[in-house]
Amino acid sequence: MSKLNLPGGVWSATPTPLTADYRVDVDSVPRLVRHHLDMDVVGVMLAGTCGEGAWLTERQKETLTRATVEAAEGKLHVAVQVTDNSAARTLDNIEKAAAWGAEIAVVAGPHAFINVTPQRMLNHFTEIARKSVLPVGYYELGGKRGYAVPESHLAELVAEPNIVMIKDSSTSDVRRDIFVAARKERPGLIVLDGDEFNVIPYIQAGYDGVMLGGSIFNANLAGRIVKAVRAGNLAEAEKLQARMNDLMYRVYGGPKIECWMEGLKELLVQMGIFSTRTNLFGFPLTDTCRAQITAAVNGSDGLGYQADLLGKAAVLAK
Numbered sequence: 001m002s003k004l005n006l007p008g009g010v011w012s013a014t015p016t017p018l019t020a021d022y023r024v025d026v027d028s029v030p031r032l033v034r035h036h037l038d039m040d041v042v043g044v045m046l047a048g049t050c051g052e053g054a055w056l057t058e059r060q061k062e063t064l065t066r067a068t069v070e071a072a073e074g075k076l077h078v079a080v081q082v083t084d085n086s087a088a089r090t091l092d093n094i095e096k097a098a099a100w101g102a103e104i105a106v107v108a109g110p111h112a113f114i115n116v117t118p119q120r121m122l123n124h125f126t127e128i129a130r131k132s133v134l135p136v137g138y139y140e141l142g143g144k145r146g147y148a149v150p151e152s153h154l155a156e157l158v159a160e161p162n163i164v165m166i167k168d169s170s171t172s173d174v175r176r177d178i179f180v181a182a183r184k185e186r187p188g189l190i191v192l193d194g195d196e197f198n199v200i201p202y203i204q205a206g207y208d209g210v211m212l213g214g215s216i217f218n219a220n221l222a223g224r225i226v227k228a229v230r231a232g233n234l235a236e237a238e239k240l241q242a243r244m245n246d247l248m249y250r251v252y253g254g255p256k257i258e259c260w261m262e263g264l265k266e267l268l269v270q271m272g273i274f275s276t277r278t279n280l281f282g283f284p285l286t287d288t289c290r291a292q293i294t295a296a297v298n299g300s301d302g303l304g305y306q307a308d309l310l311g312k313a314a315v316l317a318k
Contacts, residue, residue: 004103004104005188006077007042008209009042010210010212010219010223011041011043011167011209011215012043012215013044013045013167013211014036014051014215014216015052015213016047016056018278018279019275020276022278024060024067025276026067027275028274029067030071031273032071032273033075033076035311038310039216039220039311040219040220041076042209043078044077044079045106045211046065046078047065047080048139048213050214050261050264051081052280052281053083054083058096065078065080065097069101078101079102079137080100082094082097083107083109083111083146084110085113087124087131090107091131094128094133094134095133097134098133098134104134105134105137106136106137106165106167107128107136108140108145109145109146109148109149110124119153121147121149121150121153122157126160135165136160136162138157138158138163138166139194140167141170142172151175154175158182158189159185161186164189166191167211168191168194169194171198183207183208190208190209194211194212194213196222197241199222199241200225200229200234200237204229210222214264216264216268217251217264218308219311220308220309221247221308225237243308250289250296252264252289253288253289254289258284259283259289262279262283262284262285262289263283263285263290263293265278267297270294271297271309271310296309297309
C-alpha cells in the first residue's frame with residue numbers, strides 16, 4: 001500500500017507551455033510553478049487533456065516533467081498522465097514518469113481497446129494499480145473519451161490500495177456516490193472534482209477538493225468555493241461559482257467554449273506566465289475573447305477579475 005499522504009484543496013490539471021516551434025518552453029515552467037503556488041494550488045497534473053498530453057511526444061513529456069519537478073522543489077505535488085491502450089504500455093510509461101521525478105501516475109480509460117467487457121476493463125486498471133511503481137491516480141471521464149470501467153465494477157477498482165487519488169470529471173451522480181463510499185472506507189484516498197462549472201455538489205458530497213483544467217487562473221475562486229461550502233455558506237458558494245463561470249466564459253469564448261485552449265494560453269501570455277499561446281488544438285481566438293481577456297488582466301473590466309487571476313501576487317503588488 002502506498003504511504004503517500006496527499007492533501008485535498010485545489011489541484012491543477014495544468015496546460016503545457018510551448019515555444020513557437022512546438023518545443024516545451026522550459027523557461028516558462030518556473031513561472032507556471034510560482035503562479036500555482038501564489039494561487040495556493042497544492043499539486044499539478046502534467047500531460048492531461050488540458051496539458052495536451054495525448055498529443056505530446058515522450059521527449060516533450062520528459063522535458064516538461066523534469067522541469068516542473070526541478071522548479072517545484074518539493075512545494076507542489078507532481079502527477080503525470082500516463083494513459084495508454086494496454087496495461088503493459090501504461091506500466092512502461094509509469095516507470096519513465098518515476099524516473100523523471102513524478103510522484104503520482106494518473107490513468108484514464110484507454111483511447112482504444114479490443115474485446116471490451118466489464119471484467120476486461122476492470123482487469124486493465126487493477127493490473128496497472130497492482131504493478132505500478134508509483135501511487136496511482138484514477139482519472140474518471142465516464143466514457144466521454146476513451147473507455148470507462150462500468151459502474152457495476154467501479155467500487156472494486158477504487159478499493160485498490162495503490163489508487164490514492166480520483167479525479168472525477170464524469171458528471172455522473174452514480175459514480176460520485178461510489179467514490180464517496182470508497183473514500184469513507186479508505187481514509188488515505190482523496191477524491192477531487194474535475195467539473196469546474198459545477199463544484200458545489202461534489203464538495204457537499206464529501207469530495208476533498210478539485211482538480212481543474214482552469215486552476216492555473218481560477219484556483220483563487222475555486223478555493224473560495226470549497227471553503228464556503230465547508231463553512232455551510234451555500235449562498236456565498238453559489239455567488240462565487242457564478243463569478244468563476246463568468247470568468248471562464250470570458251477566457252474560453254462563451255458557453256460554446258469556442259476559444260478554449262487558444263483563449264487560455266492567450267490569458268497566460270498576457271499574465272506573463274507563458275511566452276506564446278502555441279498549442280496543438282487549433283481553436284480560434286476571436287476578437288471578443290481577446291478583448292475580454294485583456295480587460296480582465298489589466299482591470300479595465302471593472303469587475304475585479306484581475307485580483308482573482310493573480311492571487312497572492314495581487315496582494316504583494318499593492
